[in-house]
Amino acid sequence: MKQSLPISIKSTPYWWDDCIFPQLPERQLEKTCDVAIVGGGYTGLSAAIELARAGKHVQLFDRQMIGRAASSRNGGMASGSIRPGRNDLIRRFGTDRANDILAEGHAARQDLWRFIEAENVNCDGTHTGAFEGAMNAEENEDLRRHADFLKERLGIEAYSVDRPDVHDYIGSDLYRGGMVRMDIHGLQPAKLLAGMLRIAAASGAVLHENAAVLNFASDAAGVRVSTQRGQVRAKKLIICTDGYTDGFDPWLRRRLVPVRSRIIATEPLPKQVMDRLMPKRMMYDDTRKLSYYYRPAPDGSRILFGGRDGTTEGDPLAPTAHLRTELARLFPELANIGITHSWFGYVAMHRDMIPRIFSRDNAIYATGYCGSGIVWARWLGKKVAMKVLGNEEQARSAFDFDHAPKAVPLYRGRPWFIPIVYSMYARHDRRTLQRRTT
Template sequence: MSVLSSQFKPTSYWWEAAPPIDGTRAAPDGNYDVAVVGSGVIGLNAALALAEGGRKVVVFDSGKIGSGASTRNNGSIVPFHFLHQEQLEARFGAEVGARVARMFVDAFEHLLKVPKRYGFDPMIKPYERFFLACSPKHYAHYVADAALEGERGLGLGWKPIDKAELERRTGVRGYHGGLHIPNSLAMHSGLYIQGVAQACIAAGVDLIGKCRVLKMRGGGGTTTLVTERGEVRAREVVVATNGYSDGAVPYLKQRLIPARLYLSATEPVDPKLMERFFPDRQLADSKRSMGWIRPTPDGTRLMVGGRGGMMGNDPEVHARKLYQDMVAMVPELAGIKLTHCWYGVIAFPMDFLPHVSKVDGIHYIVGCCGVGMCAGTYLGNRIGNRILGAPQADSATAVDDLRFPRIPGPSAMNRLYSRLGIEWYNLRDWWDLRQK
């Protein structure tokens, strides 16, 4: 039996309700105060702040507007980085670690204000979230994480729960306990980006999709952008190309490792099964190659995600793998077919932290890894404010002073590093799971 529906599509499920647009103009209109390269969550939020501050702004994207990772993701809205406070402090010291952890809470609060301010509905819903421990060692980490968070964290209310309680609360069996995260939200990423793009249009931003920026040349306080539809000059440039960064931005190519994450959507699921396993609840396992399941915002279908590896890029192959992961987590879901499977590209800096930097007059904002919807909204807005000359209170970020390390070796190797990195994670998962 095929696990793919006869209507299977290799495109983002979010695009069904919110198809990305080509843009508002076919070509640039003279010169601009600010040019933004990349129309994801970061680029659009930066453009919005700048246009509201009275600047003439253009946004370029090599694909349709918002069609990068920002409309291909899981839509989770969480007040934390995937490196929890303990790891942030261990890597960067107590002061920086605490500052960065705090920034993710501020970013979470900031994102929630955006739809209200611009009057759109991205279907934000509260979901309780359970992380499922695949080994006793993983459960011990959850216990330690929750203790640290309770002791000197930000009051996020994380609670470890043992195997029996996990089974009672989720119906899911075969794990060694879990971590319960109460204050987590999720949204429809397509509607969110559509709402921000519409706010940009209302503020007068020129959006030019399917127009790659090929090269940038600086000099005399302005930058010339050579694009697929001609040259344009701008006094300031914001680059927010993240995992899709190409030869136009060698500075980023030397500093980011791109990685594909895969996501799929199922056909409508029996409401009784949804009520039993996914009543406004997301499940994610503790493996480094994490797999996760969430309900769609209307509660009728499931979305199943995970990392790729050395399996090539064929969405159908990944769909079959995600189906197996789904059934391994909740065997009762066997037989439910997948209607969509797609990937998005995110980018990992060497230190796993977001980076904002200004080099040769160009502002770069990248590296939000798998947690970019809140942080990207916030950082885009802050750097927009900074260019407008806003006070520190509205423009400083916790990552301003961080060094942005260069990845050793030629950047042509980065895709290979990415695949090897994922395989290394898979190998470590396999090792951990042997120790049951």
């Protein structure tokens, strides 16, 4: 029998402890609107803000309280990462589009911070940069080449770190080198969501929480959307449910696989320990297939450590224990450290493994962030709003495709294969560790 989390460990996100979400009044369902939006995370709120400010009548629907899904459960690392490497992107999309994809990440990160500053969103932003650790000499050389590309082609401040200098960035002996890039920062994701929620409501968007969309259908006049509260007619529909896509859209659900990403928070650590383990208070990740991401809390008091969960139901103890083991692999002195929080959220993986905008009839989709949604979700929400408004220049994006990701074979909504994939990645990482050189 699976053991559940001890009562002493909170199963709610660490971020919720000091974030107050706006209380939304229940709004009357309006039978018609210009645009209906399904999903109230960063993407949906971003689109709602742009459209409402442009004078469109917008109704947004979320099946739970808005913002309690991935947008307030993630690690707060504004990375805008792309999972495929540059060579893989070139092979699949050609050199020009591959470079455009990487360049757009830089533009999206800059745009996020402009939004935060212009809208006075207090979300504990930390402009510290990020360190990516290499597990062996071969991966360290790959990171060196990538840093050169970022610096020479995209103008991003990036540089490689040789093994003797790793301790300048992280107090661990696990890595054989690494890369620093200074355009990746941290923030408090729940506070960003709460700020966007307030802005969207103030912009005139009609926000319906605890109002699940049951199904929809396109016709010559637009889209008919059936919800728990009744039917709505809209000229356009924007769908941005990502890892929380359910049976309201079976076609999309066959293309997105929800994967749990779990984060643990340590108990408070002495300042001298934090100074030794995270001397520059950066954002961190590494090159393993079962990628781990970690960071100091915004106040520098503790470490938040995350990775893929590997489970598909319940809230078992094993994934928390696994993260504690990996935290101790990184920082052996924390082997017996107390854990105050352990929570998970769903990210959406798919066969293309890059964020996507695509259309089907009168519905426009922005989805598939593959675990890097803070930057991409808000950016693609803005882009799909521009598409609806007919602003071709501002809508242009390297992530706008004329087709959807392919359906996942034998998949209808229950990710039965996740433990198998998880095990394969774990074996790959063990082989990688075996190739380490001095």
